[in-house]
Amino acid sequence: MPAGRTRTPRNTLSPELIVRTALDLMEAQGNDAFSLRGLAAELGVGPMALYTYFRNKDDLYDAVRDHLMALVPGVPEDAPWPDQVRAVCRGLRRLMLQHPCLAQLLASRPLSGHETARVAEGLLGVLRSAGFDKETAARTHTTLFTYVLGATSWEIQMAAERGNPEGWRRLRTTMATLSPEEFPTVVELAPELSRTTGGDEQFDYGLDLLLAGLQQQVRTPS
Amino acid sequence: MPAGRTRTPRNTLSPELIVRTALDLMEAQGNDAFSLRGLAAELGVGPMALYTYFRNKDDLYDAVRDHLMALVPGVPEDAPWPDQVRAVCRGLRRLMLQHPCLAQLLASRPLSGHETARVAEGLLGVLRSAGFDKETAARTHTTLFTYVLGATSWEIQMAAERGNPEGWRRLRTTMATLSPEEFPTVVELAPELSRTTGGDEQFDYGLDLLLAGLQQQVRTPS
DNA sequence: ACCTGAACACCGTTCAAGT
DNA sequence: ACCTGAACACCGTTCAAGT
Numbered sequence: 151m152p153a154g155r156t157r158t159p160r161n162t163l164s165p166e167l168i169v170r171t172a173l174d175l176m177e178a179q180g181n182d183a184f185s186l187r188g189l190a191a192e193l194g195v196g197p198m199a200l201y202t203y204f205r206n207k208d209d210l211y212d213a214v215r216d217h218l219m220a221l222v223p224g225v226p227e228d229a230p231w232p233d234q235v236r237a238v239c240r241g242l243r244r245l246m247l248q249h250p251c252l253a254q255l256l257a258s259r260p261l262s263g264h265e266t267a268r269v270a271e272g273l274l275g276v277l278r279s280a281g282f283d284k285e286t287a288a289r290t291h292t293t294l295f296t297y298v299l300g301a302t303s304w305e306i307q308m309a310a311e312r313g314n315p316e317g318w319r320r321l322r323t324t325m326a327t328l329s330p331e332e333f334p335t336v337v338e339l340a341p342e343l344s345r346t347t348g349g350d351e352q353f354d355y356g357l358d359l360l361l362a363g364l365q366q367q368v369r370t371p372s
Numbered sequence: 373m374p375a376g377r378t379r380t381p382r383n384t385l386s387p388e389l390i391v392r393t394a395l396d397l398m399e400a401q402g403n404d405a406f407s408l409r410g411l412a413a414e415l416g417v418g419p420m421a422l423y424t425y426f427r428n429k430d431d432l433y434d435a436v437r438d439h440l441m442a443l444v445p446g447v448p449e450d451a452p453w454p455d456q457v458r459a460v461c462r463g464l465r466r467l468m469l470q471h472p473c474l475a476q477l478l479a480s481r482p483l484s485g486h487e488t489a490r491v492a493e494g495l496l497g498v499l500r501s502a503g504f505d506k507e508t509a510a511r512t513h514t515t516l517f518t519y520v521l522g523a524t525s526w527e528i529q530m531a532a533e534r535g536n537p538e539g540w541r542r543l544r545t546t547m548a549t550l551s552p553e554e555f556p557t558v559v560e561l562a563p564e565l566s567r568t569t570g571g572d573e574q575f576d577y578g579l580d581l582l583l584a585g586l587q588q589q590v591r592t593p594s
Numbered sequence: 595a596c597c598t599g600a601a602c603a604c605c606g607t608t609c610a611a612g613t
Numbered sequence: 614a615c616c617t618g619a620a621c622a623c624c625g626t627t628c629a630a631g632t
Contacts, residue, residue, distance in 0.1 A: 161615080185605065199616050207606065257479050257525055258608085260533045262546045267555050270565075274557040287557075293523070293578035300522020301515070303479055311482045324484045333489050335496040335509075342510035343492075356515035359585030365386035366584050383596080419625085421597050429625065469630065 155366035162241075164196065165203045169217050172210060176251040186210070208259065215255040216263030221245055225272040232361050238273050239298050239357055246302045250310070253303040270295075281368065290364065301356055305348035378494035385417065387425045391439050394432060398473040406473075418462035430481065437477040438485030443467055447494040454583050455577050460495050461579055468524045472532070475525040487538075492517075503590065512586065523578055 171192055176184045186207055190197040204210040221240040225234050246252045261267070270291060277287040311317035330337045346352045393414055398406045408429055410488050412419040426432040445463040468474045483489070492513060499509040533539035552559045568574045 163615080168461045172417055187605070196617055198608095198618085201607080202615055209539055222464050232374075255527070260526075260529050260539075260543070262542055264550070267550055267558050271555045271558050274561055278522075284561055285565045285568070287566040288561050289574060290581075291565070292526075292568050292574060293581060296522040297519050297578070298522070298528045299526060300518040300520070304482075304514075304521060307479070307482050317482075320484055321482070324489075324605090328486070328489055333493045336489050336493050337505045339496055339506055339510050342506045343513070346507070346510040352514060353512060356510045356519070356582070359515060359589075360578070360581050361585070362588050363581030363584035366588060367581075385596080408626090409624070418598055420599085420627095423626080424596055 151170065163193065163203070165213065165275060166201055168193065168200060168210070169213050172214055173217065173249070173251070176214070177249060181251045181254045211255055212262060215252065215259070218245065218249055218252045218255070219263065219265035219269060222265075222269045225276055231276050234276045235273065235294065235361065236354075236357060237238045238269070238276070239294055240353075242269065242295075242298050243302045243353055245357060246298075246306065250306045253299070253306050256299055257303055286367075294360065295359060301353055305353070308347045311371060385415065385421060385425070387435065390415065390422060390425055390432070391435050395439065395473070397472060398436070403473045403476045433477055433481060433486060435483070435533070437474065438487045440467065440474045440477070441469055441485065441487035441491060444487075444491045447498055453498050454587065456498045457516065457583065458510050458576075458579060460498070461516055462575075464491065464517075464520050465524045465575055468520075468528065472528045475521070475528050478521055479525055484548065508589075516582065519578060519582060523575055527575070530569045534572070 168189070172184070172189050175189055175192060186200055187197045188199055193199070200210070204213065222245055223237070226237050242329070246256075261270075273291050273294065274287055277290055278284075282290060311321060325337075325340055328337055336343070346355075390411070394406070394411050397411055397414060408422055409419045412422055415421070422432070426435065444467055445459070448459050451459070468478075483492075495513050495516065496509055499512055500506075504512060529586055533543060547559075547562055558565070
């Protein structure tokens with residue numbers, strides 16, 4: 151048994167192993183650099199071996215997405231519904247930050263997959279129990295989900311841009327180029343804008359705005 | 373003068389022409405199918421001709437994004453600030469719906485570009501005039517922007533999935549597969565969820581939640 | 595400066611074939 | 614069923630060269 155990489159030229163290829171290895175590669179070298187040929191090489195098989203388990207690359211992406219969505223924590227019991235909503239949204243955000251590829255996977259292909267439905271089930275259940283009617287519960291779920299998706303995707307992109315030196319230089323250059331006459335507010339608020347492009351505090355700020363709007367709706371039902 | 377396609381094997385290649393042609397191709401055949409080689413062919417030049425005007429593909433993407441952001445309408449004057457915020461957010465969403473590639477361009481690469489700054493300037497100016505302090509204005513701007521981005525990207529993805537028959541079949545199959553015991557709420561709210569995956573009403577619902585939270589903040593300053 | 599042509603190191607996927 | 618090997622039709626980008 152050679153102590154090399156995760157290699158299985160044996161007969162032991164499985165959907166689970168492929169998905170886990172694909173996830174490892176995406177996290178290690180970034181989502182864009184991921185390729186079926188690279189994955190096959192990592193597994194020690196030919197590229198076509200993967201097509202026995204997945205119809206194509208998108209099909210594999212869906213499986214990886216669903217695999218990750220299974221890690222979203224469940225709804226905490228015995229808590230006020232706003233706290234339950236907060237917990238689910240924060241859990242999804244945290245998972246996206248831990249696995250940046252999830253952001254791109256969610257943004258590029260719609261739901262499908264039972265694990266995605268599990269997350270929706272949790273959030274919708276909370277909203278229904280809180281007394282929202284069907285339509286409002288559905289609307290609120292979509293709103294919360296798209297907010298988490300948008301806010302966290304943006305946060306990840308900005309963090310990546312700051313991480314690589316080329317991108318950081320580009321950001322500084324763009325800011326320095328803006329004329330204070332044409333863009334007075336942007337220039338004046340540059341420090342604040344830089345500070346609020348991510349982080350727990352920024353995420354909670356937007357989430358609390360949504361929750362404040364919701365609670366107001368509960369108090370004054372139409 | 374042959375009445376062929378947009379071809380310029382002449383000496384008349386320019387950044388503007390390249391960007392406009394790239395945009396046309398992205399809208400015609402989708403963002404993923406776009407390639408530098410295809411763009412060069414459409415322009416009647418070799419692939420390397422483009423590298424005189426853009427350093428690489430990402431550089432061209434940035435130019436296309438900035439070109440589109442220039443089309444975001446300005447802030448309407450003489451209106452209450454919530455209406456001004458609504459107008460900017462709706463304008464950005466409308467532009468993303470008209471040019472679906474903009475969603476992916478915004479999601480895949482951070483700001484940079486003067487036209488993006490112009491939009492930020494408009495929104496930040498409104499918020500500052502409404503009396504928000506620097507920090508809150510910046511936080512609110514980020515929140516609104518990421519909400520518009522997330523909600524509209526999701527809407528576009530779902531619309532695309534419904535558009536192609538393969539995707540539509542996949543959506544129906546996923547829904548039909550969910551067991552009512554395991555996912556009671558999702559199954560029960562299937563019609564509502566399907567109805568609230570897009571549209572002006574859904575977008576405004578989330579936007580109004582944010583604005584309600586904001587106005588409450590104005591009334592009760594910390 | 596502006597553009598070409600050949601070449602490099604890749605892709606996802608099909609197809610026919612092996613076991 | 615599970616996997617291989619060769620092939621097809623592509624990519625973005627570099628490099629040397631032309632004008």
